[in-house]
Amino acid sequence: MYEFDSRVRYSEIDHRGTMTLPALINYFQDCCTFHSEEVGLGMERLKKEKKAWVLSYWQVIIERYPRMGEMITVGTFPTEFKGLYGKRNFYMKDGTGARIACANSIWVFMDLEKGRPAKPGADDIEPYGTEEPLDMPYEGRKIIMPEHCKDGEAFQVRKYHIDTNEHVNNCQYVQMALEMLPKDAAVRQLRVDYKKSAVLGDIIYPKISEEPGRTVVELCDGNGKPYAVVEMR
Numbered sequence: 001m002y003e004f005d006s007r008v009r010y011s012e013i014d015h016r017g018t019m020t021l022p023a024l025i026n027y028f029q030d031c032c033t034f035h036s037e038e039v040g041l042g043m044e045r046l047k048k049e050k051k052a053w054v055l056s057y058w059q060v061i062i063e064r065y066p067r068m069g070e071m072i073t074v075g076t077f078p079t080e081f082k083g084l085y086g087k088r089n090f091y092m093k094d095g096t097g098a099r100i101a102c103a104n105s106i107w108v109f110m111d112l113e114k115g116r117p118a119k120p121g122a123d124d125i126e127p128y129g130t131e132e133p134l135d136m137p138y139e140g141r142k143i144i145m146p147e148h149c150k151d152g153e154a155f156q157v158r159k160y161h162i163d164t165n166e167h168v169n170n171c172q173y174v175q176m177a178l179e180m181l182p183k184d185a186a187v188r189q190l191r192v193d194y195k196k197s198a199v200l201g202d203i204i205y206p207k208i209s210e211e212p213g214r215t216v217v218e219l220c221d222g223n224g225k226p227y228a229v230v231e232m233r
Contacts, residue, residue: 001131002035003075008066018065021178021187025060025171028090028103031074039127043164050113051124053086054197055170057141058105060090060190071095079133081125084108084117089134102136112165143193143231145209146216152180152206157198167197168227177217177230180208185215189233198227 012023036042036053046052066072073093080087090103111118155176163169174192181187198204198219204227207218214233218226 001075001077002031002038003073004031004034005071005073008068008070008072010068013068016065018067020065021060021062021190022171022175024062024065024092024101025174025190027072027074027092028060028076029171031076031090032088035076035128041124041127047164050111051118051120052110052112052165053107054110054165055194056085056106056108057193058103058191059139060101060103061136062101062188062190064100065186066092066094066100072100073097077131078125078128079130081120081130084119086120086125087133089131089136091134102134104133104136104138106141139191141193143191143216143229145218145229146211149207149209149216149218152208152217154203154205157200157202157204159200161198162200165197167199168202170194173219173228174230176204176206176219177228177232180206180217181215181232185232187232189231191231193229195226195228202227 008019012019014020076088076090078086078088086107086109088105088107090105091099092101094100108117109120109124157168161168161172174190203222205220205222207220209216214231217230219228219230220226
């Protein structure tokens with residue numbers, strides 16, 4: 001398990017004075033990165049070996065968004081490694097120790113040189129260890145699409161969307177999907193199924209589907225094949 005403490009910054013809040021969903025997700029991503037650095041499996045080593053853990057799916061549950069200035073603790077740990085995949089839980093606690101958000105995620109180990117999944121060796125996973133999964137309601141990976149959808153306005157992938165792997169960052173897909181919601185919508189559960197990586201200059205064509213209690217946004221290429229499917233409740 002890896003944890004770090006922080007305090008909610010003004011740059012991380014919205015007009016309500018509470019942390020944004022992208023900020024919360026970035027805390028989880030950062031915590032995972034810190035954990036890898038802590039056990040000697042950080043970015044530089046993976047870059048040298050031309051390997052990477054790529055996020056394939058996650059489910060994020062928010063019980064409440066912390067307010068500006070609140071002290072928080074963010075933690076993460078793997079729960080299972082099997083074949084090409086690894087599963088990892090995340091949590092955020094407030095200053096009293098109460099859990100205010102949690103997540104489950106699935107990652108695939110990639111050989112970047114060959115451009116395909118690869119089975120991680122013992123030295124790629126043993127330093128992390130594994131722990132029992134969090135007590136949370138787990139949903140399946142498949143996101144059921146509503147019957148009807150409408151087309152959103154297409155847009156181009158910009159430089160600020162890109163991360164160190166030269167792909168659109170995981171959180172940026174969520175930010176793109178959030179743009180399709182009404183201003184005051186408060187997301188309490190997020191699921192994202194990452195299909196393929198968008199890169200600088202790609203054109204993304206959103207498809208928006210709405211049902212009572214949930215919105216699904218497909219972020220697609222020009223042929224209608226999704227880069228990511230985002231469900232927000």
